[in-house]
Amino acid sequence: MSEMPFIQVRQLTKTYRVGDVDVHALRGMDLDVAKGEFIAVVGSSGSGKSTLFNILGGLTPPSTGSIHIGGKDLSHMTNAERTNMRKNTVGFVFQKYNLLPTLSAEDNIKIVKYIGGNGTDLDSPFQDVLHLLGIAERLKHKPRALSGGQQQRVAIARAIVNRPAILLADEPTGNLDSQNSMAVLKLLKDLNERLGQTILMITHDEEAASYAHRKVHMKDGQLVRTA
């Protein structure tokens, strides 16, 4: 009997009801991801990338199918269980950074650590990570005082502060110029190579996808090709 992959998705479907119409965002998707793998999920708008992102992150339940992360079945989790899973198992990096505007960069990171039940202290190893991300000197600033690239790096620090099993990045370079995009992608690659962080990155940018170990292409809610 072969060992279950770190992430195993089987016949995953998601149907939304919009008015009187059923929208089939995912139509029986299968995906296996090994621990420590860096995967780029590529596809056009409406292909189901974001829905997959939301289900993997426990933000929304699937309609049918199964999804296992580290052996745990997400598909039958209650809301409270999925909330609990988001604290330490998944870290999110969004296209629009999604930092809390009223808190400093440091407090944006600390509050996630606190929510994860890990106190608020940013320990010495994590301080090294902050230096690697190039934001150690900018932690006291509010998001509005940071550039887009800096905000995204704070968002990455926030996403990994609780050492989650998976880092989910949804178009992390979508709002950045080419220089900052490259810096962020290199950081993700570094996190993957040096920390062994499993990363799933959604992108429609082929160049960004080239930083990943593997690209999976989605179309009409299904996995059509992997390379």
Added chain:
Amino acid sequence: MPSMGVFRNENAAAHSSRDTQQQEKCSRISILLTKLTFANRAHRPVRTLLSILAIAVEVTMILTLVGVSNGTLHESARRARGSGADILVRAPGASSALTLSSSPMSDKFVNILRQEPHIVLATGTMVQPLELFDTITGIDLDQFTRMSGGFRFTQGGPPVNDMDMIVDEPYAREKHLRVGSIVTLLTQKWTISGIYEPGKLARICVKLPVLQRVTGNPGRLSQVYLKVDDSGKAQSIVDALRKTYPEYPIYTMEYYTSLLQVSSVGLLRNFTYVVIGVAMIVGFIVVFMAMYTAVLERTREIGILKAVGSSSGMILSMLLRETLLLAVIGTIVGILLTYVTQWLIVHFAPGGMTQETVYAWWPITGAIAIVGSLAGAIVPGLKAVRQDATEALSYE
């Protein structure tokens, strides 16, 4: 760059010392949440200030009403004690100890009471209500002077002519009156003959027979004040008088003045409840609007917090903390504003009203403001809790 292994090992080491640092950690967490609460409120300063002001007005409304009610009644009690009497006999038919009868008693009754054992002095007065808290009192000046020790005039002197009037200093100050000023009351023109120190029976006094004539009640009195030979026996004398004159409400002055409390005056008590109710509704609506708008505006932020694993309880607690902050600051500002209303009353309406600082009502009013505000935050809070994280994250 730390390796994953180092990262985890050092974290494990930190974990082992966690118990010893638990207290410090709790304190830091509390500081972080407090910082978030303050930061969220400071992010919208105008709305925050308006919410605080609305809660403050709610608090001021209640405290001012209670303060004026208490102050005015206590001032009445002080003036009643200033009459020097030991016993008060009121006209039959008064619905309570504090209301005037619609059928005043005959002034012949004063002489009858003078004949009773232990009564050394008796004087009747007539009280005619004016507007709001004001009354005009007709007195037998000679008798009243013997009983109370007399008025201490700061300007002028006692009434000489029929249409002379004397008033106390606060009333004179409020109405800008001096000796010689003409005042129109009860459709009559009165001349101020003297201004006296406050604390004696009434604010506005005229000759008893003149007031009886002007009001169409010749030979009638509202009440009779009695002085006894031994003040310590006032209650037993009252008991004896009640047996002789059962239809007359008769009280010791001590008991009568003790009735001059908000809780004893049904109308004031009910009015206070109405104001508290209105104030609570105002506070509820203001906080409801403020927090509802805050939840709408912060939809995306709430989505972020949910995405990183915030429980419904934490999001609700965050909003309730903000509400509590508004309510507490609003209460403090409201209490401070009552000193402003006190100053305004002292300077612009000293004759009609007296506002006391009723410390016992500070925590009560604070609790009313907090409960009303928290009630106003519940619906917006539940809306925030029920928001779908994915929809919230895509909110623009």
